[in-house]
Amino acid sequence: MKESKLKLFKQRLFALHIAAGITFSIIMYLAIFFGVFAIFLPYIQNWEKPSRYIEKSDITKIDYNYMVEEVLKNPDFPRDNILINLPGRLGDTAVSVQNRFVKPIVFNPNTNEKIEDESKEITYLAAFLNELHYGQPLKLIGRLAFGFTAVGTLALVVTGLILIYLFKFKYQAKNRQALFSTIHVKIFTWAFVPFLLITISGAVMNVGLISAPPMAKMLTHGEAKAIDELVGSTLFPQNKPIKKENIEVSMLPLNQLLIKAQEINPQLTFKQIKLINWNDKTARVEFIGYNPYKPFLNGGIFNIPYVALDAHTGELLENKKVLDNIIPVFVAEGLFFLHFLFGIDIFSRVIVALIMALCGVAIGFGVMLWLEKKAKKFEGKITFYHWMGKLSLATMVGVVPATAVLFILQWTLPFTLEDRVLWQQGLFYNVWLFTLFWSFYRINSYQASKEFLFIGGVLFIVAVFMHLTSFNFQTLLNSYFGVDITLVLFGLLLIYISKKLPKNREDFTLTKIFKKGKTDEKTI
Template sequence: MLAKSLRFKFLHRSHTIIGLVVLFLFYMSTYFGTLTFFMPYLKVWESPSRHFVPLAEHAFNIDLLLGELLEKQHLLSSKPVDITLPSFRDPLLKLSSESQNSLYLNPLTNEVIKLSKEENLISTFFNELHTGVVIPLIGMPLMGIMSIGIVFLTLGGFWLYFYKHTQTKRSKEGWKSRWLSWHKIMGLGIIPYALVFACTGAFLGLMLSYSHPFAWSASSKEESNMRKLVSPIIFAQPVYKSSETKAIMLPFSTLRAIANEHYPSLEITNATLYHYGTDAAKVRFRGFDKNSVAQSGRINRLSITLDARSGVVVEKRGLENTHGINQALSLFYYLHFVPDETLGVRIVLACFGVALAFCLVTGYLLWAEKNLHQKGWLGDLTNRVSIAVLIGILPSSALVLFLQWLLAFDLFDKEVWIRGAFYAFWSFWLFYTVFERAIVTIIGRMLKSTLWLLVLAVLFHGLKSGFFIWDSFEKGAWTLFGMDVMFLLSALLCFVLAKAVEKKELFYRYERKGVFDGY
């Protein structure tokens, strides 16, 4: 019995210590990771060139334009040309080839679009904050270490709950008991989510970051980039004989229809042209199997290759023809990125992400109530810095959305201005939390600032793009409408929370206990 009691005591203490160590970095990763679930839709919302109403199922037709476009852009060569078809991830049609800039087309008009001034500024920045790339050299490894800590917290927390639930009596109802209940309930509910994303995140953040020595050793000190070593194996590209004899190609839409006929379960996302315009031309259609989405993700795309002149099937690569390692890697990446899943799954995962962030915050509040009210000015300063990190991140990220549409798209170094404003605004809240004595006032103003910035972001999006929220609804631009609605609902939630903070006894009680009462 004594051994069990000591084991519980030490595990509880390590749970607390590791939780405090991983809290701030993993909270930031969780917050921005939750936002990146909506990255495909955010890319559309932030880019004026993607503000159009796509046809049903992203239909397009480049039959008449394809040959002319390839010749005009000097893409008719021995190098393959990859075509990324319009989808929910990007409504534009993309043509790319090795050592050449990518070409984007509006699938409705087949107009070539220049995206140099608007390419994925917000979504890229948020993703870098999620992965820790914004911290040079050590950012991704740090996030990987934090993920390992979350795995320990998840498993250790489950053991603590099971032991306490079976061995001890239930504590009396109170503020601490209520926070503890929510912390436990949320924690138990997100165990599968936390384990999956923490384990995959640990691999991506830690192991891939430290793969250079292994690549260096395996290549006899010739190459330190692991991707260059494994890519030719995992992503082996077919090689077809070239020809100088010109030939007439079947229309691209006809070839696509033939591919769908011979491989009906293949959801085509890309097409690669080999020696297009000659009698050796081939078109390789790639995508995922509708019945095995996880095993045929971006790491293990399935394909069917046709002769571009006759439409005869040259090669068909189904799931049964792929290596088990490729399938396992595809499943691994699917669990972290859910690349081919649309809105429904992403909303569910985002809700789990919010629950994980809530667990981290309530865990901190439990520790702060128990320990920091006895620490005087040090405890007070610790809490204020914590609030600046945990809540100050909300208005800072909302400012990024607002500035994206407030600033001109041709502004020189617009990305630098927006990123700098994000860090400056976050720093402002850090200093403000030290300056302002009343913690309720601090939290209320942070939430209200977030509210106004989100509303202004939606307003300026409508003013600058011409797609106000009601216009998006009338025209059927559901991605734009959905993003505006999500931002407005988030603003409404901030308003409700700001009012709740002012009325709830909890934070006033913290101040009276001395946790937030100043120096």
């Protein structure tokens, strides 16, 4: 009796895993695909802006006082809570002086000259890729769809782990079904921990933040309209406002105060300077930073360490350290850190990107496994043609050349073109839609995949060529060659895969790669 119940449980759990997998696979794949680009967002958003091709500078040798005085010549610029973003913050090479109520003023840190900053109407590549990552182009519907997909993926991870525990998988590649199963199971077996943590944080940010306002209204019977009104004082504690004495005094050079702040707390990597009551006797300067020795706990949204100095005398007013906070703040900070990777270096970002890319590959092979089982029913009878296979082909593989078009258009469309971003995004959607038509037109999905991958690889390499030929050599010396190199390597990888991928389903056998494995009772 127990064996029959266990067998029934296994069958139902397996059926649930398959149904949920097919339901959420496409959206989850897109979230991962664009999420890999979002991991490198700081580098892409500076690569796309010609104004950021500036020689790197020493943050302790920049004349910030001059820039502040230049900004304050505008009578409409607020005099309090001025925020200076230092070079190096999010990979930026420029200095920006801003206030939450006005547009930032950008300076070249080496020459102190104002820079004409490209607005989001002129270039929006990195931000658009990030929005595609969480469904923002479809507004609320898109965010909910991607959010609930993340929640559904959590169920997939749990059921998958249970299935791995209950079934004894035979990690071999005797046939296509066994090969796809092996790749799907093995990748997620090794990568499920980071995948699970990142998915949880994504679900919280999409579904959690969307549902927060109505939940706040319900809990307070309509008194609170946002979650900040309930937990804002805990997660975002504010210092008491400092009353001005209206006595104008001289301000010490900010770069000298920055050096002093580094001496006070050498563990911090400073990213911003906040000016309070500037030019007044009560003026306060907060040097905001990030402690790379305590990841997950600081540098993001909630827990921000800083060194506060008197702008007139240089006296230490406050030295807020990473651990000077409460547990709820650390929990919130850690949750968001998992997704935004605050302060993480390029090496760590590459590792996370590779892990997530492998998870995307595992999802793709999971869909191929399902389609292979469907195709088995028609083996030797008729050519297998399934709408889900064609939709998956256009979504998962067709998105590659469409994304490559985005990068090409970044350097082929003139920056003076009216509605430039609209043209760029519109052509991206049209190319992506064309891959859907081509997927249904091509009977042989493997042939269509080879074409998409090859064209995508060539286009990514062409995008780099267009970038390098858009500027003179001297300007390119300060460019972000890391992005160019990555795009070329990605393009070459796509071309290599397109050449190795078989033209026919029957030729997809890689048993030589998977000779070693566990001996087992059953292959799923």
